[in-house]
Amino acid sequence: MFSFLAIFITALSLAESAYSCSHVGHPGAARRLYQEGLEIARMNNIRRGNQQTTSAAKSIAITNVRVFDGEKLLPLNSVYIAGGIIVPYAEGAEVVDGNGGVLLSGLIDAHTHPASVAHLEVFASNGVTTAIVASCFPATLCNSLLNHAGLPDVRFSGLFATTPNSTHALMFGLLPATQIITSASQAPGFVADQLASGATFIKVIAEAPDFATTLDQATTNALVTSAHANHLCVACHAADYAAVGRALTAHVNQAHHVPTDTPLDAALLARFVAQGTVSVPTLSIFATFLAIGQIDAAGYVAANTSVTRLRAAGVPVLAGTDSHDLPAPFAPPFGSSLHAELELLVQAGLSTVEALRSATVLAAQHNLLFDRGVVAPGMRADLLLISGDPIANISATRNIQRVWIAGVEYAGVATN
Numbered sequence: 001m002f003s004f005l006a007i008f009i010t011a012l013s014l015a016e017s018a019y020s021c022s023h024v025g026h027p028g029a030a031r032r033l034y035q036e037g038l039e040i041a042r043m044n045n046i047r048r049g050n051q052q053t054t055s056a057a058k059s060i061a062i063t064n065v066r067v068f069d070g071e072k073l074l075p076l077n078s079v080y081i082a083g084g085i086i087v088p089y090a091e092g093a094e095v096v097d098g099n100g101g102v103l104l105s106g107l108i109d110a111h112t113h114p115a116s117v118a119h120l121e122v123f124a125s126n127g128v129t130t131a132i133v134a135s136c137f138p139a140t141l142c143n144s145l146l147n148h149a150g151l152p153d154v155r156f157s158g159l160f161a162t163t164p165n166s167t168h169a170l171m172f173g174l175l176p177a178t179q180i181i182t183s184a185s186q187a188p189g190f191v192a193d194q195l196a197s198g199a200t201f202i203k204v205i206a207e208a209p210d211f212a213t214t215l216d217q218a219t220t221n222a223l224v225t226s227a228h229a230n231h232l233c234v235a236c237h238a239a240d241y242a243a244v245g246r247a248l249t250a251h252v253n254q255a256h257h258v259p260t261d262t263p264l265d266a267a268l269l270a271r272f273v274a275q276g277t278v279s280v281p282t283l284s285i286f287a288t289f290l291a292i293g294q295i296d297a298a299g300y301v302a303a304n305t306s307v308t309r310l311r312a313a314g315v316p317v318l319a320g321t322d323s324h325d326l327p328a329p330f331a332p333p334f335g336s337s338l339h340a341e342l343e344l345l346v347q348a349g350l351s352t353v354e355a356l357r358s359a360t361v362l363a364a365q366h367n368l369l370f371d372r373g374v375v376a377p378g379m380r381a382d383l384l385l386i387s388g389d390p391i392a393n394i395s396a397t398r399n400i401q402r403v404w405i406a407g408v409e410y411a412g413v414a415t416n
């Protein structure tokens with residue numbers, strides 16, 4: 001929904017703020033957080049520098065496991081890892097007994113906002129092996145999350161595109177003038193800036209109902225055109241019915257969040273299908289907002305109904321949480337909330353297999369990460385070993401036994 005900084009600022013006066021994003025941020029707090037962001041980045045980089053001695057991925061044979069192949073559980077078998085990838089066989093591999101458990105491809109959170117290495121550790125402990133960071137700031141901080149051996153792989157969008165007076169911009173209060181979009185002519189420069197900062201996709205904000213202060217259709221279209229010209233996908237924040245329409249008209253690749261005012265209807269769903277647009281509903285953030293009173297029950301019903309209809313229409317749904325660096329109950333927690341998201345998706349009508357796909361193969365494919373998402377030779381050895389049967393009960397994904405990231409086992413898995 002918001003970036004983690006915005007949520008933090010919003011939480012300072014949560015009592016007055018509404019989910020409609022009417023709250024205006026506190027510039028002083030934002031500037032302090034900007035400095036804190038640079039300091040966190042400095043610590044992240046020191047941490048990465050200290051990891052140089054991390055041992056290379058060993059050859060491992062995970063025996064006695066049932067692999068989820070993207071559709072079903074295969075009969076008991078062994079999976080081999082060598083050099084950080086899954087291989088058909090590895091001579092002399094160290095044997096790890098899977099004890100009849102289920103081996104999943106490592107989970108992908110398709111919308112989250114980690115800031116520190118500590119957050120990556122929590123992801124790892126929960127079997128989340130890839131984090132798609134749907135906007136982060138400043139770029140120094142985004143980049144400090146990359147390439148930590150043995151920890152989740154991070155992809156980020158950089159700063160989101162928005163206008164000077166949009167709710168998102170005001171909540172930040174400190175966006176450099178060069179990164180504020182006031183006309184379609186600035187779109188190529190904005191996209192180039194994000195690309196230069198290391199972004200692998202572009203995040204655009206569609207806010208409603210007050211379109212007068214947010215990106216107009218022409219500018220939104222231009223941002224998508226510029227992104228696509230640079231082979232970057234576009235994820236669009238669209239948390240109400242009108243904003244989803246704007247996102248679809250602009251041909252964004254991914255619509256993030258779902259409406260809490262009016263559920264997606266046949267007209268919008270037909271456009272998702274015709275354009276191949278993907279949805280990342282982030283029911284977890286709406287469950288959080290419901291719990292803390294930022295939306296009412298009807299708002300959550302609208303979100304839930306939208307997911308039910310997306311699924312029925314055949315729109316690809318990806319699991320994302322919008323987890324932030326805020327204590328519970330103000331944000332979904334890192335890692336464990338992805339397991340909660342799978343449960344919420346099942347409650348909204350996805351089958352358990354569809355829910356598992358939403359956090360593995362579909363999340364990989366639609367984020368152009370073709371080296372992961374399925375347990376098969378040649379893929380990254382991002383693996384999650386659980387006990388129980390997640391097809392019979394999606395909550396079994398919480399029964400984490402072991403986690404490997406690029407073939408390196410993560411010590412200290414979560415007990416959920």
Ligand SMILES: [Zn+2]
Pocket residue numbers: 001002003111112113134322
């Ligand atoms: Zn977000």
